[in-house]
Amino acid sequence: MKPNTEYTRRDWDSHPPYIVPDYKSTLLRGPKKPLIPIPHSLSELTGPVFGHDKVGPLDHDLTKNGVQNGDPLGERIIVTGRVLDEAGRPVPHTLVELWQANAAGRYVHRWDQHNAPLDPNFFGGGRTVTDAEGRYRFITIKPGAYPWGNHHNAWRPNHIHFSLFGPSFVTRLVTQMYFPGDPLLEYDPIYQGIPEVSRSRLISRFSLDVTEPMQALGYEFDIVLRGPRATPVDED
């Protein structure tokens, strides 16, 4: 990357605000003072680069990476897509981390008190690195919905958490992927906190092409990170 390149800014028409009143824990945790824009120096134009040494052979396959004595229960799915920048160019060789509840809607996390069962053969965490075309592919179990304490009878829609780095510290993104047709989306303040124009970008597409016969349903989910923006160069 040339030093005269900057990244585009966070698009606040696409991202949720820090404080979403219906998502109650944002009220005391979202910064309230205006963010201060800063120019991009090497501190912003660089960021951690992770190689395949951080990724084990089963890390992308959540149906295998937690097995103790059998296969995990639930509906096997394939989740695949491309990581792109805002110019539509692939983001190659970038780390993608993922975590999720099991088919019953229970997280392995030691604080999760939901009375749904743990699955001894499902851990729920994985990671991979995109290929030269920015593609990633996970095999997993469709996560269940789970109840939470935000309001009476609150349930999170089925979702998978994603964490991405992209090429610099400013392209970092943590997000959640949802499933098409989920009736809980309408009632979920975390999803509804996203501006209406951009919400649907978090809903994966069912794909019969990705679906493997007799094996697993396929979902596609592309992720768009901030892209490089060339700054004007004096011509003389």
Place this chain on the structure above:
Amino acid sequence: MPKQTPSQTVGPYFAYGLTPQPYGRPGIADGRIVNETVPGERIIVTGRVIDGAGKPVIDSMIEIWQADAQGRYAHPADGREADFHGFGRTGTDETGTFRIETVKPGSVTGSDARPQAPHLNVTVFARGMPNHAYTRIYFSDESAANESDAVLGLVDAGRRGTLIAARQETAGGPVYRFDINLQGDAETVFFDP
């Protein structure tokens, strides 16, 4: 042109995915950014993440991205060979405390081609934060460099102190204290880089 994918909170249960070492799984990083062989002054940076009611945030995560003691980043945009990877990640504990073991970074050239004061780049993630927050940790024993730092210069003088970690000399070496206040009168300055 495609548009940015919206951010969402890490939620309460990110630990086994992002900081999974307590679950018996290797993580991509932890709070120990350097090993014994990395040159530079060894420092500890520690503090608490605190919410708008003054309570510790026990389910947050801090990431650090930093230059080495010579001010070099391990990244192609820098182009020089750095002494280490320079990335750290750690959750906060039951008191909201995080702890980073590293070396003090050197000065990095700013976008105006002038040297910046030494700093750590920080992102903060938590349940209840739909977006991560960006801040920087500067060092109290660098007052002259801090005075002329272009990014600190963008911050109201009355709030600059929220970005400066206080150095204490201890038997175990220098410890810098840096609390992250998500809200309130002492709200940490957050950037929009």
